[in-house]
Amino acid sequence: MDFFSELIKVVPNGLYYILLAYAVWFVAKFYFVRFCNIEKQISSHGKDVVEIKTDISKINISLLRVVSYICTKDNNINPGVFSSNSPLHVTPKGMEILKDSGGIDFIDGNLESLIGKVEAQNPATNYDVQQKAFDVIFLESTNSENFKKIKEYAYQNPVIDHNPDRPLSLFDIVKAMGIYLRDKFLEKHPELK
Secondary structure (H helix, E strand, C coil): CHHHHHHHHHCCHHHHHHHHHHHHHHHHHHHHHHHHHHHHHHHHHHHHHHHHHHHHHHHHHHHHHHHHHHHHCCCCCCCCCEECCCCCEECHHHHHHHHHHCHHHHHHHCHHHHHHHHHHCCCCCHHHHHHHHHHHHHHHHCCCHHHHHHHHHHHHCCEECCEEEEECCHHHHHHHHHHHHHHHHHHHCHHHC
């Protein structure tokens, strides 16, 4: 301690101020040289991230439109599941398939959420309701955990009534679920009927 005490007495006070000023200058230089450039780079990346999010949102909307378009172009009406009257109806055998596959349970168990998703798309006509109901099932639900039972049913039952002339696909089940959801939606919104 004696050495430091003597050093403090010998060194003039002005030197302390010079050392303090040098330390502040060094820290400020380090900040302005290194961190200011990093901050500028980060702020420019923030703009890029916003642009990327916008682009991804546009791509997602376009992809949904393409999928919807492709689905509407599928004119194969499985007579084992649907009646081709206008509007489409699920046949009694189709309703049996919906019950056995768990499709009805899936829709009834998630009815408010599914109807909310259809409502969010603002369907203006009955056809819009039908298409949007199908889109909600096909695009948003088929990857959910609760949909596995329906997929397994479609895998285990590739034909109707063990008849190879009457094929059954997951797409048929999803389309029938869309019609069932359409009917439930129209019950809730009779103004569209």
